[in-house]
Amino acid sequence: MISAGDRVILSGKGKTYLVRAGDGSLGTDLGMVDLSLLIGKEPGDVIATRSGKELVLRLPRATDFFEQAKRSGAPMLPRDIGLVIGLTGMNKKDHVLDAGTGSGVAAVFFAGVAGKVTTCERREEFFRIAFDNIQETGLPNIDVVNLDVLEVDGIFDIVHLDLGITREHVRHAYSLIRPGGYLVCYTPFFEQMGVVYDTAFEVFSEVSAYESIMRDMNRSDRGTRPSTKVCHSGYLTVARK
């Protein structure tokens, strides 16, 4: 049941609106909506605008966050975040260290899965954006810290690095990972993948590197073909301690 302060997505006529249940109102293409009407409803329920048009309620998911969060650069794509989760078997017992935070997209996906996520971002202005984005989700299990990952200590099940990677990052990550845990580095460039692979190969017990080429299939009356958009996003190196 939706309570005051809960974030809700309203959708109708192909448009979606992210709102908070409670005081106030929202103007939509279908008319004004009183946000207090949302309280006590369930996902899937329908509410009427003042013009008598209908909007469907649903709760936001990480995929909505990806679409709607304020960005501070090119965020990781849900498909690549999913690969990190699948290739490590990330689960609700894990404490995950994520660096750098960027706009917070990976951290928010991980927080839906893991027990706890610590995400660190060195650059103050990126930290601010991420902090606000993550605050807004209401997720209770993310710590956003304004710190260089090289200064982090602790013990983590998974360390995920999406930053200008060096050998030092890989070695420091090793010191933070529980035996049986994973380091995953996402790197857009081939040469960065080489740095991660070679350094990890010296200290971790298993290392693999992957390129993921994912293609949207376009389907229309003319037929089906792969889209030519963004088929490369980056290289993933996965190392197990």
Added chain:
Amino acid sequence: MISAGDRVILSGKGKTYLVRAGDGSLGTDLGMVDLSLLIGKEPGDVIATRSGKELVLRLPRATDFFEQAKRSGAPMLPRDIGLVIGLTGMNKKDHVLDAGTGSGVAAVFFAGVAGKVTTCERREEFFRIAFDNIQETGLPNIDVVNLDVLEVDGIFDIVHLDLGITREHVRHAYSLIRPGGYLVCYTPFFEQMGVVYDTAFEVFSEVSAYESIMRDMNRSDRGTRPSTKVCHSGYLTVARK
């Protein structure tokens, strides 16, 4: 802390052994191990064999299950399971319906992430294998049922279908999904993807289809090149209600 009955992975000299802490002993390449010694240890601790050699302890993860579970066919790969999780934003509030179970690999990965997983397998012999595999993991939040998914009812956040798909499956899935939730179908063949896409397009609000081509990068003294192994695993269709 490890208790009697917990599953533990022992590793040493490049080999790994999946055991249960408690009575009995295990013969390894490094000598006999008393399994009662595991009780009270922490992951990362070291125990000695009777020959004085050392083995490191760690707790099993879903990725270990993928390597070690008894198989009843070609299981989904962790990379594809990860894509399902990433593209839906699967998280610990979700109730996931998974069909068909196969050897249980997808269900076990999902159970690490989701609040609850119901997995159904129509074929009695596959159901038996999956039931035993899943029982063995000790995961408390999976229901394995010996049922055709077309007979399942209830409300789910995500329905995942990996079976000989028909239009009826897609329509039935729609009736089981909460607004804002997702259907994901994994299909090895192009034509199956077309069936899912076209049927989903009639009833769901958003539909996308993807081909994932993932390549292991082989790195050696001679240089780096993509492996030529298993670059195609299948098509994923993702539909949102």
Added chain:
Amino acid sequence: MISAGDRVILSGKGKTYLVRAGDGSLGTDLGMVDLSLLIGKEPGDVIATRSGKELVLRLPRATDFFEQAKRSGAPMLPRDIGLVIGLTGMNKKDHVLDAGTGSGVAAVFFAGVAGKVTTCERREEFFRIAFDNIQETGLPNIDVVNLDVLEVDGIFDIVHLDLGITREHVRHAYSLIRPGGYLVCYTPFFEQMGVVYDTAFEVFSEVSAYESIMRDMNRSDRGTRPSTKVCHSGYLTVARK
């Protein structure tokens, strides 16, 4: 040695100009060029503009034609034309039938390789553009005809079809091909490939279908990564009689 009327490419300061040796002059970024100066020169020679700047001479190739010909739609890419040549072993003894001509790009590449090329284009306005483009190249071994390929008869070593394909096209092509010769169909959509494959499978002795994913590698100071542009261009079906 360059004669009056020969086509020549002049290049200097990163710009190229396609001209004909003979009367007249051309204004370039480096000053006016007297085109009569080209007569008697060799490729690789340098001529001076009236301002005393230098331009290098070279003869145009099919790859220049691809860049500079007037277009009547999306032409086949040189990479895909090359695949047709490689997968059929096209050579100077071959008589090639090409349909539809489009802007003439494939026909021009083929004419550099094959003994003779007959290219047919049903649509009058496309035929006009192709005819002029091909005339301009001075290639002596291409016949451009304004005809539906279904009305063509004769015997060919290779038939290349790049048009809205039907089963009838594939069957008619079979009747035109010498034993040991090849049909190659380029189709942007998957379903068209299916039509070609299935029809060809009934009558030809060997049939293969391919998808070619070609990626530009972008290399800069930041590192190397595959471009995300045009990685799919189409499917090729190759059938041998």
Added chain:
Amino acid sequence: MISAGDRVILSGKGKTYLVRAGDGSLGTDLGMVDLSLLIGKEPGDVIATRSGKELVLRLPRATDFFEQAKRSGAPMLPRDIGLVIGLTGMNKKDHVLDAGTGSGVAAVFFAGVAGKVTTCERREEFFRIAFDNIQETGLPNIDVVNLDVLEVDGIFDIVHLDLGITREHVRHAYSLIRPGGYLVCYTPFFEQMGVVYDTAFEVFSEVSAYESIMRDMNRSDRGTRPSTKVCHSGYLTVARK
């Protein structure tokens, strides 16, 4: 019309036999064939074995050479040879330098297209195999030389290198290429591509590098899907003088 000494392919019942028209006979699955019967026939004609079964005649093409030539290593695939031809616009006016020869496959494809091919192979034993393979084809326009390409001089329209590449190879190739001509290097490993690209970038006017991922589409009653075989063969770097 087939003359004594011509190479002919006989096919029947899904088998093919490469023979020479003239004296002697050949045992086939369909019975003995008198090879003198081939003289005076045309491709597409049928001859009878002594057992009265029929075989169809055709002339061998480069694609047959690829299947049947004696190998001295992994030859370039027809698809990659085709890319070299397409990306350079190779044609019958060109003099092509090819190194190293390997088993001669690329040289034989090029000789069908170009005016003249010089192919050099440093290793004596590979040179022997290639020499015999190429002799057997009867192609009049290939010179096979037992020489390190670094010792070759002359002027070529296209230089094709498929060998353990160094910066010196790229620089030497530049000195051998006519203005407007091309260097193409085929390299299985990423790092080799980097060496070629960076060296070529210093001296040539345009440089591009590509990865070609080509996939056989498997089509059966179960449906269509990309094969998982050999989707990567190598990187191609193309530089224009």
